[in-house]
Amino acid sequence: MELTEEQEMIRDTVREIAREQIEPRAEEIDINSRFPKETFETLHELGLMGVPFPEAYGGADADTVTLALVVEEIAKVCGSTALGLAAHTSLCCWPVFAFGSDEQKKQYLPGLLSGGQFGALAITEPQAGSDVGALKTTAVVSGDDYVINGTKAFITNAGVASVCIVATVTDPEKGKQGMTNFIVPTDAPGFALGSVDEKLGMRGSDWAEVVLTDCRVPAANRLGNEGDGFEQLMAILDGGRIGIAALALGIAEGALEKTTAYAQERKQFGRPITSFQATKMKLAQMATDIEAARHLLFNAARRKDAGQPFAVEASMAKLFASEAAVRACKEAIQIYGGNGYSREYPVERYYRDAKLCTIGEGTSEIQRIIIARHILQS
Amino acid sequence: MKIVVCIKQVPDTETKVKIAADGKSLDPAGVDYVLNPYDEYAVEEAIKLKEANGSEVTILCLGTEAATKAIRTGLAMGADNAVLLKDENAAGRDWLSVAKTLAEELKALQPDLIFFGKQAMDDDSAAVGTAVAQILGLPSVANITSFALEGATATVQREVEGGIETLTATLPAIFTAHKGLNEPRYPSLKGIMSAKKKPVEEKAAAVCENGTEVVSMALPPERPPGKVIGEGVEAVEKLIDLLKNEAKVL
Numbered sequence: 080m081e082l083t084e085e086q087e088m089i090r091d092t093v094r095e096i097a098r099e100q101i102e103p104r105a106e107e108i109d110i111n112s113r114f115p116k117e118t119f120e121t122l123h124e125l126g127l128m129g130v131p132f133p134e135a136y137g138g139a140d141a142d143t144v145t146l147a148l149v150v151e152e153i154a155k156v157c158g159s160t161a162l163g164l165a166a167h168t169s170l171c172c173w174p175v176f177a178f179g180s181d182e183q184k185k186q187y188l189p190g191l192l193s194g195g196q197f198g199a200l201a202i203t204e205p206q207a208g209s210d211v212g213a214l215k216t217t218a219v220v221s222g223d224d225y226v227i228n229g230t231k232a233f234i235t236n237a238g239v240a241s242v243c244i245v246a247t248v249t250d251p252e253k254g255k256q257g258m259t260n261f262i263v264p265t266d267a268p269g270f271a272l273g274s275v276d277e278k279l280g281m282r283g284s285d286w287a288e289v290v291l292t293d294c295r296v297p298a299a300n301r302l303g304n305e306g307d308g309f310e311q312l313m314a315i316l317d318g319g320r321i322g323i324a325a326l327a328l329g330i331a332e333g334a335l336e337k338t339t340a341y342a343q344e345r346k347q348f349g350r351p352i353t354s355f356q357a358t359k360m361k362l363a364q365m366a367t368d369i370e371a372a373r374h375l376l377f378n379a380a381r382r383k384d385a386g387q388p389f390a391v392e393a394s395m396a397k398l399f400a401s402e403a404a405v406r407a408c409k410e411a412i413q414i415y416g417g418n419g420y421s422r423e424y425p426v427e428r429y430y431r432d433a434k435l436c437t438i439g440e441g442t443s444e445i446q447r448i449i450i451a452r453h454i455l456q457s
Numbered sequence: 458m459k460i461v462v463c464i465k466q467v468p469d470t471e472t473k474v475k476i477a478a479d480g481k482s483l484d485p486a487g488v489d490y491v492l493n494p495y496d497e498y499a500v501e502e503a504i505k506l507k508e509a510n511g512s513e514v515t516i517l518c519l520g521t522e523a524a525t526k527a528i529r530t531g532l533a534m535g536a537d538n539a540v541l542l543k544d545e546n547a548a549g550r551d552w553l554s555v556a557k558t559l560a561e562e563l564k565a566l567q568p569d570l571i572f573f574g575k576q577a578m579d580d581d582s583a584a585v586g587t588a589v590a591q592i593l594g595l596p597s598v599a600n601i602t603s604f605a606l607e608g609a610t611a612t613v614q615r616e617v618e619g620g621i622e623t624l625t626a627t628l629p630a631i632f633t634a635h636k637g638l639n640e641p642r643y644p645s646l647k648g649i650m651s652a653k654k655k656p657v658e659e660k661a662a663a664v665c666e667n668g669t670e671v672v673s674m675a676l677p678p679e680r681p682p683g684k685v686i687g688e689g690v691e692a693v694e695k696l697i698d699l700l701k702n703e704a705k706v707l
Binding site for chain 2: 084088092095121134141
């Protein structure tokens with residue numbers, strides 16, 4: 080795959096940072112469910128928290144392909160860190176950039192892109208996951224403000240974010256056309272974190288419930304017009320899926336790299352286990368899945384950069400890469416055997432992290448629905 | 458102030474090098490090239506000075522077209538511009554030939570301060586920086602681990618056997634950087650994105666005769682695999698026996 084000189088140099092730099100700064104912390108943050116703030120300080124300083132945005136807002140002036148490369152390289156060593164970066168960039172910074180007014184962009188983007196702040200997006204509610212149209216969080220006009228009430232679940236970066244985009248219903252009569260998104264500073268009155276659940280994987284990423292109780296935000300914080308919410312969310316998720324595909328691809332590659340090295344060292348019956356066809360078949364399948372996922376991902380990312388429609392390609396990339404990552408990590412554990420099941424070796428962490436990719440930003444099943452809809456409509 | 462950092466592109470230290478069919482050069486196929494790690498310290502020190510006093514930092518490199526990659530790394534870290542002395546046979550030059558060619562260019566550039574890495578990770582000659590100083594008649598200190606500048610006087614330190622030596626030199630002067638001089642920065646995305654817009658002047662390198670000739674190259678013999686002789690106290694007796702009678706080191 081042809082990369083520009085800049086893309087290559089950014090990839091190589093991130094690979095080095097991942098190896099030197101991120102990998103050494105990956106196991107510890109997983110065990111302690113700790114968000115690695117010190118890692119993100121470095122990422123912020125180097126401009127990696129604002130990859131695909133113009134310099135005028137504090138971004139790095141790079142593109143979606145570059146963002147995918149950055150997420151992929153970090154995910155090779157630590158899924159949690161890559162997820163934090165991807166969610167911040169695609170789910171919070173991008174909507175402000177794409178749908179925000181000039182004032183909103185000037186107010187929020189510099190802090191998020193290069194000022195050390197984090198962003199989050201709150202769509203999911205306890206009763207509304209895949210069914211985004213069933214949100215119950217309401218926003219009601221009150222003078223020059225809106226007052227927001229509701230509970231959001233599984234919100235990545237919620238606990239560290241300065242800014243959280245909150246999906247609400249402003250006109251329940253209109254269904255999906257009655258939804259509106261708001262830029263909510265997390266220090267707004269009535270914004271609080273709820274419970275923080277233990278999770279299977281991605282344990283070093285921050286997530287929490289967000290509880291909005293008469294949370295008051297100025298009307299100036301509305302993203303676009305009333306009723307724009309649902310369409311905005313669909314567009315946000317289309318882009319977000321490129322991030323999750325890159326995350327899944329990186330995890331799968333990391334698992335393959337580690338497993339290949341292990342299998343070449345590990346001896347059974349007097350020879351390295353790579354001499355057995357059973358191992359070769361698995362490694363070959365993992366590598367082929369990875370290559371396919373890479374092509375799907377970068378095709379979607381290139382289309383987005385070129386301004387072409389990319390939603391269905393992003394769904395395919397996300398679906399295939401996330402399921403391929405789970406398969407690859409499962410086989411990685413199988414090749415490691417008992418060691419793979421042990422926390423002493425990293426591949427069980429990769430397996431737990433990979434599983435998130437089949438759920439977050441639309442489950443595999445939702446991706447198939449999107450893809451099928453596209454086939455049946457055209 | 459004008460600072461020149463002389464750099465070299467070398468095979469990535471993680472690359473498994475192969476010897477070419479001629480038996481006296483490296484096979485460039487499949488080799489990933491990087492900025493010589495010691496040169497990173499040199500670039501970092503120059504950029505720190507630039508940040509402190511607004512110096513202009515120029516990267517000077519003798520190499521093939523492919524060396525542009527290492528040059529871009531220096532520019533992405535913060536250097537202002539670069540000169541590439543192109544020679545498709547750069548790898549075949551010995552240290553004296555390289556030093557003479559660089560010295561010629563440095564005469565034209567007229568820098569106040571010149572940094573090198575202490576040695577290149579590929580041929581390890583560790584000679585070029587000092588040789589250039591000799592040719593140009595400039596003061597030089599090799600292997601520096603600290604650098605401070607006051608007016609035109611540089612105070613530097615270098616590690617010597619069992620201690621630290623502190624020296625001063627009046628600019629213009631040449632210093633070669635050792636590990637510990639600083640912590641080279643990662644290029645920022647902004648640095649990388651702007652590196653391509655920075656001027657890189659390319660010109661043919663002057664031809665200089667080699668004083669030496671590589672006759673052959675050989676990889677070191679493969680080390681025999683280690684062996685596990687047991688664990689804990691039980692293994693001690695056997696270990697001592699092997700150290701005495703097999704390795705003969707006791």
